[in-house]
Amino acid sequence: MPRADLTIIGAGPAGMAAAAEAAGAGLNVLLLDEQPTPGGQVYRNVDEAAARRGKILGRDFTRGRALTGALNHPRITHVAQASVWSVEGTNVAYTAPDGAREVVSDHVLIATGALERAMPMPGWTLPGVMTAGAAQIMLKQSGIAVREAVLVGSGPLLYLVAVQLLRAGCPPRALVETQTRGDMRHALTHWRAALRGWRYLQRGAAMLNELRNAGVRRHVGARDLALLGSRRVEAVHFSCGGDLHELPAETVLLHHGVVPNVQATRALGLAHRWAPRQHAFVPVLDRWGLGAQPGIWGAGDGAGIGGARVAELSGRIAGLGIAHEMGALSEAERDRRAAPLLSARAVEMSIRPFLDRAFPPYAAALVPADAVTVCRCEEVSAGEIRRAAEQGCAGPNQAKAFTRAGMGRCQGRFCGLSVTGILAEMQGRDPGEIGYFRARPPLRPVTLGEVAALHDPDDPLVQAGPHG
């Protein structure tokens, strides 16, 4: 079986930075990623897209080239289009274009990033509705821009995608924003945090200015959202300031924040805690990113939402921590190199309380109305979850057995937090007490052929078998 000192899952900013740091300290690193090119979602296809569309995507995107460039190192093996389907201890199984493989390493770093927070509302499963991140990925990877988009939700990414579409020559039709002016007033109580992150605020103000100058309409404080259409989306319905609106829309882009992708850390059995400000679960890790299991580390948005720069810093910090554990760096050297990274991370994180308060998730999508589909795969409504709760179903795993919510192909990635939220509301308990779906390998659908390909005919256990 092939081995590596460190296997990293995910070639976003955290994974790439950790790879560079660990390889620089002398470790052999295997970097596995699902995409054809490194970058993760935030720097998706950055090497090509920065050259072709750098002006549209902006400098916060093109700076990702420094990270992809650093992967060109003799001790880093980057495997593209590698889909990891099992992480058991430090054994990782994946399928790459040339077949299924298993690798054993001393350390594994989970850097699988974030998912967009599901935004269940009437009509959100209709064709023509996708996440704002999905539209941005189409722009980055394929040079395809959505025309006449209606962006719905809240948060800085909503503005960024709107501005990028505008620069691509496709001004959005409107922004329907769910945060209120009151949210911004509350957020300003974190003014110290806001001041420390003034660069972000300045950039935010510049984006709003660009949209205003282009005449893009913003509806702030929208409520009672519903996406209308029969075979595909046709309109966005909402109320705003006492008025009812119905905007025609061919493409609706949803976004109200991102949440850690915890499939791998959950499958490993790491402890997770409820982060109330982020409205999500995060794995419990020490400041280097080490979990409560030997050799299992986490970094980046998957370890708690901080954005691309925090992810990069966390990746470097974890890389140093792992190099020290492997004996490649003394404790003093690790600490000396990590000190500026740790303080830079603290500064970057200080804006978060302000952002989380200014752009909270759309409340009606956290505990959707009965008729709204919560589990997209198995088509289970919020009402079905509530009925299961009334019948005595105590937690998410029972709700899964009662309703099939979370049993579909996405394995609960998009309904997990909704099911937890609905049960917490029904039982009047904290989401942290309710808990979350159990995750098990395979983390993605895998064929029997891929599993069988891992079979080593020279393995003595196989030869001793009854059919050997």
Add this chain to the structure above:
Amino acid sequence: MKPDLRFELLDKDAPRVTVRFAGQAYDVPEGANLAAALLAAGVDAFRQTAHRGVGRAPFCMMGACFDCLVEVDGVSRQACLMQVAPGLDIRPARQLREGPYAAR
């Protein structure tokens, strides 16, 4: 709005190849993300859901939601994790209307 006007292709000079989806031919940019290319070519529904039988199209474009599931060479694949190659013969993912779905 006509389906092919919902998206703007910025790289207009990209070489194009023909792929088939549900039996129909589409000219799409070679090497492009398959899900993005089919959307921009006007494909509305990539599959029908198992329970309610309604259409679905790519939602997350990052391999997480499985709404872009299609069938290529008898294997179900996520279109958003594939690239356009000449001659691809793509079918909507097959529905399963037995087992747990029959009871619901």
